[in-house]
Amino acid sequence: MELVEVREGLARVLIPKAGRIYDAPVFYNPLMALNRDISVLVLRVLKPEKALDALSATGIRGIRYLLETPVKEVWLNDISREAFELMVKNLSLNLGSPREALSDGRVAFRGEKTAFANLDDANRLMAEKFRYFDFLDLDPFGSPVEFLDTALRSVKRRGVLALTATDTGVLCGAYKHACLRKYLAEPIRGELCHEAGLRILIGTAVRYAAKYDLGVEVLLAYYRDHYFRAFLKLSSGARKADRSLARLGYLWQERNGRFTYEEGFLPEKPGAAGPMWLGPLKDEGFSKELDNELKEFEPAHKKTVEFTRTLIEELDVPFHYDTHALARRNGLEVRKVSVVIERLRERGYSATRTHFSPTAIKTDAPFEEVLEALGA
Secondary structure, eight states: OOEEEEEETTEEEEEEOOSSGGGSSSOOOGGGHHHHHHHHHHHHHHOOSEEEESSOTTSHHHHHHHHHSOOSEEEEEESOHHHHHHHHHHHHHHHOSOEEEOTTSOEEEESSSEEEEEESOHHHHHHHSTTOEEEEEEOOSSOSHHHHHHHHHHEEEEEEEEEEEOOHHHHTTTTHHHHHHHHSOBOOOSTTHHHHHHHHHHHHHHHHHHTTTEEEEEEEEEEETTEEEEEEEEEESHHHHHHHHTTEEEEEEOTTSOEEEEESSSOSSSSOEEEEEOSOSBOHHHHHHHHHHHHTOOOSSTTHHHHHHHHHHSOOSSOOEEHHHHHHHHTOOOOOHHHHHHHHHHTTOOEEEETTEEEEEEEOSOHHHHHHHHHO
């Protein structure tokens, strides 16, 4: 395996040389630097003691946690021996502390901070490390569902679970039956699919967590490029689990673009998408702390600051209106997003851009007011 060195944040890592990233024996995606940037920011705010990167590949994410956040102990794990050997090399390259081979086959690096490299199935490791981690990161190729049960038992009952899902086609309704199988949810097609897909992912985590009497609070959740990402803070207690379950519900959309949603265990009328999370996609206090960290942060990706600020400033209400889709559906002229936002604000409503689409808005205005602002 021919290796080349790349830099990301404060880390230097060796990655396999390959024509396409998907052809490499150990996966590294430079586009996910933004994802890792935001994760580093989140850990700077949370300041966890122990963190797990359950599906590490080259080890870049866990290494950046060690170098750029206050975390004291990080576990890096992968089921691939090639990945394990490469992450050990990368830990040696970055930490400088001596390598210690443990009796169970793990490799430890002990210095100011501690790192463990582990070769195993992620579910087996998480089952072994029961209620051990303050922060647990699942970033698989595809869906995180097969890891959810053990992850929720490995993270502390007041810890944080970070989820990435790259099966956007499934969550966005291109593969409806796969969504029913994996997430036990009905997806929706069209301009709302990405927000609905993110909310289905969170809703699934809420249902899994409730089995263990765990409530869920969304610290931050977003859609970007080819993936969904959610940082979920857990809280212990049956009542908190019940309150989280009560925020699940269903979405309907009419042909003219009008949408309605309602919380509830079962939908009251046909044609519903869901169940999905209908609560906030960010915590306001956490967002302010994130914004403060952002001021001192040197990102690896050139769009991290702009994108994170969009998330922080975005109006946090369920679902959005895509101005292009709305104009097409209702035979109206397409207008600039900024014009529609200004008109709605002049009428006393809140309105902002949304990260879900550059042509969409979030607003608390009724559907008729949005149409009028678009068509006036």
